[in-house]
Amino acid sequence: MFSSQQQQQQQPHSAQDEDEEEKSFLGFCSFCVELVGGTSKKQNWKGLAIAFIVITIICLFIAAAILLTSIQRITSHDELLPISEQDIFNIKIPKSWNGTWISNKYFSYLDTNDSIWIYNCDTLKEQLLFRRDIIQQENIGHGIVSPSARYILVPVRKEKTRPYYTEYQYELYEKSKIIAPITFSNDQKISLSAVLYSHSDHLFAFIHNFDVYVYDINQKTSYKVTSDGDRDIIHNGLVEWIYEYEIFNRNILLFWSPNDNYLAFIKINLAKLPKNHYLKYDLTLENDDQYSVPYPKCNDPLPLLDVYIFNIKSRKIISVPRPIEYGKLKKSDVYVYHVVWCGDTCLSIVYGNRKQNSSIIQLYEISNDKIMLQSKFIEETRKSFLLSRFLKPYFSSYGDIYAYIIRFDPLNIGKSMQKAFPRVVRIQFNQTYPQINAKSPGEINADEIIHVDNLGQVYFTGSRLYDSLEKQLFRWTYSNSKSEIECLSCNESCGYANAQFSLGNGAYYILECLGPSIPYSTLYNRNEKLALINDNGPYREWANKRLMPYMEYFSVPLNDKNTVGNGMIILPSTYNPNATIVSYPVIVIINDRLSDQRVNKKYVAPLTEYFYFIFIQVIHDNISIVIFDSHGSTGQDESYLKSSFQDWFEQQHEDYIKLVQYFKSNEERFNGRFSNARFGLKARGPVAVIALKLLEENNDENELYSCAFLQSPVSDLSHYHAIFSERINGLKVNVKSSHRLNIRNKSLAIVHGTADEVVPFKHSAMLSKSLIDSGIHFDFKVYPDADYYFELDPVLYSDVFNYQRRFFRECLAERMNETPKVIPSEETD
Structure with missing residues (x-):
């Protein structure tokens, strides 16, 4: 992710650097004048004149050096290429580790030709296991390798794609030799929805038509x-x-x-x-x-x-x-x-x-x-809403039977304030009443347990108490009432890390540094670094020649209890933080996922499905995008994640009002570039309720949000699926957007697929009826037989994006078509 600091690294000489050098130059000249000039009445005027000539020559040399350096800076900046809409077809996006652990010392992976390799962590050597051209067809899915790498399940035909799985027909190979296709006893080929290998070579389980089967390779047959x-x-x-x-x-x-x-x-x-x-x-x-x-x-x-x-x-x-x-x-x-x-x-x-x-x-x-x-x-729990990944137990048989989970634990903040933050806790089970008998140190907020080894050492990801944007890999050891914690990724200049341990006792692990710079992956054992596995070299070379959008973090005060919401703004690549930019239009994307943290130090790749379209709007439409973690997000204390059922929507609504007010009123922070800016909203699913309510808001006769683009909007939460709606809304209170809305002089667009199994199409139909009854003008585009996941269909997704792009061009037009006015910082003093 290119933060403000990182873009300055990409463009090493900023306007601020030039100002500092010029000040140093003037200071040096003044110093020389004072040194030679003096105040004595017995000055040697001839010597003084010679000294002035020398000083002038030196100053001219310095001035020439500054000028040449400035020209070089401009040239190097101009040599960077902007990201084009065709770049997505010409470069592969940076990826995290694409391997799969198959045992305690082996992992398999695909190369760029979609052939399957295995990597031996003991010898640090790789071996080609299966060449894709053996079956002489394009790759349609990843192969599944047995624990000893003896057998491979190779997908040979794609049958069906669903949101959470893809059905394939498979053939079983031993190395490069085909053994048999996966069939029933009558040799009928079958499509498998899911496959899970056992810990041995000869057994794996699979799902077909929602039934469970076990396949025995030794007998080359399956049973139901x-x-x-x-x-x-x-x-x-x-x-x-x-x-x-x-x-x-x-x-x-x-x-x-x-x-x-x-x-x-x-x-x-x-x-x-x-x-x-x-x-x-x-x-x-x-x-x-x-x-x-x-x-x-x-x-x-x-x-x-x-x-x-x-x-x-x-x-x-x-x-x-x-x-x-x-x-x-x-x-x-x-x-x-x-x-x-x-x-x-x-x-x-x-x-x-x-x-x-x-x-x-x-x-x-x-x-x-x-x-x-x-x-x-x-x-x-003190507050309702159970976070699934916190509840998963990891067991250690070191001595007694212990289980490790994450739970919120109270911590005193100052003299009169107490907040609950996530900690790893140890539960002792081999006693009459199991209870917690150890907690990880309070200065680290836990996010997810990754592995517990046979010595009772816990590996988990988390962040320091007051740096929720980072995610590091920690190792916590508790023995003989002594608690020790060590950061395993902090010395890698990494701001956002994850890890994947080998199967069994986890003798090896892949440390993934996912940001803020371009991701890379490194192999470790428990004591040391062993090898660099992937550094995304081709993408790194490509990115170093591109002019990336400018990104900057910010924090919005939300109450008088030191609660802040973290945000990130993505600005055009021509933006200069040391100049005043007047009236950048802004699109605020409301998060439709609970217990999610979007604002962090993870690298934002411009060519990923999600951020590609954001970057295109920023670069080519001259707008800025804001992503904000309001109440309901992880990364902070329990109260921030678990608002009481009845006021979750109200708190979200207030958070996004304070977000706009922060931008419009904080002229010193943003050099006044948002004081007159127009703000638009993009919302999907249940948070459409918040977007519509925000369109009704006016503050001292100044509009807060000018328009909203709604994808698959929920109009009545009581008719949304229960697992989500009851998590935030309880079992009694209903939140609707289908009441008579008071939206005037605002732009509104809706897109929805008729085959949407997440948010049924009738939600948009009911919302449309309400808007018509309220006399509100809006645009509505229907996609027949399209489901909730537009991004899975490239043609459809492109059409939705182009429609969204035209919509925001119109509603933010008076700002988007202006050439941003750049005022040197000296003129603003």
């Missing part, structure tokens, strides 16, 4: 684990709908035990859910043009979730009992967040209630196809 799978009723081991993904945050719900004796899976029962109905717009379909999708709304029955265990040897299925503490709840009002093996016969499951104010970790022991509850840990 479940037989009740159905897209509309029963999902075994696979996520299909948005509300399922909101619960699990993963698409495959299969879990092998460490020794591959058992396969656990989650069954999702949708039988009693209400449905949304859809129409296919195809004149050739006379009797098959309608279909329905299960869709639970606020207060509707939720999917029924149960965990089952399949014994590989006996081929029997064991049903896992639910917590007795939730016995009085409806069965569908119990969430299953995580399934984690804590041993080959020890299984842990994390449950939560529908109100999201309590969670239970239960440990089960399996013996002779029977399951028994061994222990449990119950956690009540």
Whole structure:
């Protein structure tokens, strides 16, 4: 990510540097005059004249040097090429590590020709495993390599693409020799929705038509684990709908035990859910043009979730009992967040209630196809809303049985203020009442646990208490009541890091530095750096020749309790921070994801799907883009993430008002370039409610926001899917945008697909009726048979973007067509 400091590094000599050099030059000349001139009445005027001539010559040399340097700076700046709309076709975007750990010492990866390689971390050598040209067709998906790299599942045909998985037909290879296609006993080729390899070479599980199968390579055959799978009723081991993904945050719900004796899976029962109905717009379909999708709304029955265990040897299925503490709840009002093996016969499951104010970790022991509850840990939250990644337990068998999770822990801020920040905590299970007996140090906010080794050392990502924009990799050790923490990525000049550990005991890990500069990946063992794996060299060379947009961070005070919202503004590449730029129009993008942090030190690649279109607008339309983390975002304290249900929308609304006021009133911070700027909004899904309410706002007869572009807007939260709406809105309060709106002299555009399974099209239809009834002019573009994910269809996404671009050109036109006025900083003094 190019922050203000980084762009100055890309353009090493700024106007401020020139000012400093000129001041130094004048100061030096004055010093020389004072040194030679003196004040004595017995001055040697002839010597003084000679001295002045010498000083003049020296000053001329210095002035010439400054002039030549300035010309060189301008030339080097002019030699940089702006990002064009064709660049996306000519350069591959920078990528994070594209490998997959297959064992404790091997990982597989694809090269630029889509051939499969393996890397041996013991020898630091790579080996070609499978050449793509063997099957003589273009790559359609990643191959899946067995733990010892002996077998490869190669996708040979793409069947179907869904938001959370893609179906392929596979062939099984041993090195470069084909063994067999994946078929049923009648040699019928089948499409697989998901594949999960076991810890050994000869077994893997897969999903076909929402049923679970296990394939035995030794016997070259598969056998069926479940037989009740159905897209509309029963999902075994696979996520299909948005509300399922909101619960699990993963698409495959299969879990092998460490020794591959058992396969656990989650069954999702949708039988009693209400449905949304859809129409296919195809004149050739006379009797098959309608279909329905299960869709639970606020207060509707939720999917029924149960965990089952399949014994590989006996081929029997064991049903896992639910917590007795939730016995009085409806069965569908119990969430299953995580399934984690804590041993080959020890299984842990994390449950939560529908109100999201309590969670239970239960440990089960399996013996002779029977399951028994061994222990449990119950956690009540201070504020509702359970963050799934915080709840996942990581186990260590070092001595006693310990589980590590993340939870919010109170911390005193000053003398009279207390806030709760996320900490890693250790739960001791092998006692009558499991309890927390250790916490990570308070100066580090935890974000996600990555790995726990067999010595009880916890590797997690987090940030220092007062630098929420960064993310570093830390190692926490707690032994004999002594707590030690070490930052493993801070010495890499890295502001945003992640790590991926090898399977098993995690002897190796890939440290990914994802920002603020161009990403690179490095291989480590537990003691030292071993090798640079990827530095994105081709992209780095390309980027060094491009004139990138200018990016700058800012913080908006939100209340009198030292609460601030972090933001990032993306400005045209010609912007100079040391000059006053008058009236840049601004598009503010409202975040539609809860528990997300968009403003951080991660590198912003201009050619990624999301930021490419943002950069095109900034560079070619002469506007600026603002991204802001309002209430509901992670990275700060618990209260910032978990606003009370009733005022979440109200707080978001107030945050975005204060955002505009901050820009318009903070002339010193922004050199007055936003005091008269026009602001537009872009919103998707449920946050359309906030955008519409902001359009109604006027402050002292000055408009705050001039227009809004809404994609798949939610008009009534009570008719949005329950997992999201109840998380922010509770079980009682409804938030609607379909009331009579008071929007005058503002521009509004709506786009929506009729096959949207996330936000049903009727939301936009109802919003349109309300706008018409209120006498409000608006534009509406409908995309027949398009779903929520426009970005998955390049042609459709391009059309949406061009429509959005024209809309903002019109609503911000009087500012966008102006050439920005640059006033040297001296004139503003």
